[in-house]
Amino acid sequence: MEIITINEFIHLQEKNFPYSKGDLSSLLYDMAIAAKIVHREVNRAGLADILGEMGSTNIQGEDQKKLDVIANDLFIRALRAGEKCCGVASEELDDFVAFGRKGMSHGHYVVCIDPLDGSSNIDVNVSIGTIFSIYRTLEADRPAVEADFLQPGRKLVAAGYVLYGSSTMLVYTTGNGVNGFTLDPSIGEFLLSHPNMRIPEKGAIYSTNEGNVSGMSKGMLAYLDHCKSKNNDSGKPYAARYIGSLVADFHRNLLKGGIYIYPGTTKDPNGKLRLLYECAPLGFICEQAGGKATDGINNILDIQPVELHQRCPLFIGNAAMVDKAMEFIKTHG
């Protein structure tokens, strides 16, 4: 197979947008560079015990930061320095940050990011990820305002994720299909390894935290029974697979076919996941790969956000499996 680096690929894709000034391309390069640095930090994480526990004080007497805070700082620094993005909303920050100083160009994009998703897996050497989405600002040439971030997923210009797994991968879409790149650490490059990713039309994996069943709706319980029965379309029970890192669970299901569900429960009617930097970007990627994402009723990409850290139930994966789950919700409530 021809060797194509992510930089070459992004440049080639620019040709789909004849009037492009290359700003989105630069922004995507910035994300890829920051991802490589975060990859390095994630891979050193196991050395924390030897080099000093995270959250404790390091040898110079400085406080050591947790990995998710480090990742947040790295992405924000890369985006600020790149000058193509005028603001970032992050899971790690209560409010968005707006970039801009006199004489600096502001860029026409804002980024929403979960810098290190799968927080419970960070300290136990299990796959974690980064999720990001990119919107065009509502007006050009000014620092970001909140309304720039509060746009439905249908308005996304690009979205992607980085999976820090047995290898590190960056998968992204700009609305022209989904492509995946694997980091070759020996040369420090993301290389195109998964061109034009499509979710298989049939799947036989379901991924959800069944520890929460006591708070799940009748429809969810009925759907889970369906997954475990022989009455589903595969004629045998689906396999239950749940890593507890959304990026890793989503990525596996994207390659193998399956559904990931984080439903609302009696305790948390809107579930746990965040619309802007978890559900919408993965929904966009999933749709671009031929799949579907809903909150159980509405398409994720049609939901109008009203606040930055809004939570939302998520049903994501093969269109047929998501439709089936929604059918159960509709019938059983």
Ligand code: AHM
């Ligand atoms: P986080 O952003 O605090 O890491 O939470 C999101 C994560 C997802 O990656 C994962 O799918 C889910 O939370 C797991 O939650 P639970 O432990 O409730 O099953």
Ligand code: MG
């Ligand atoms: Mg998260």
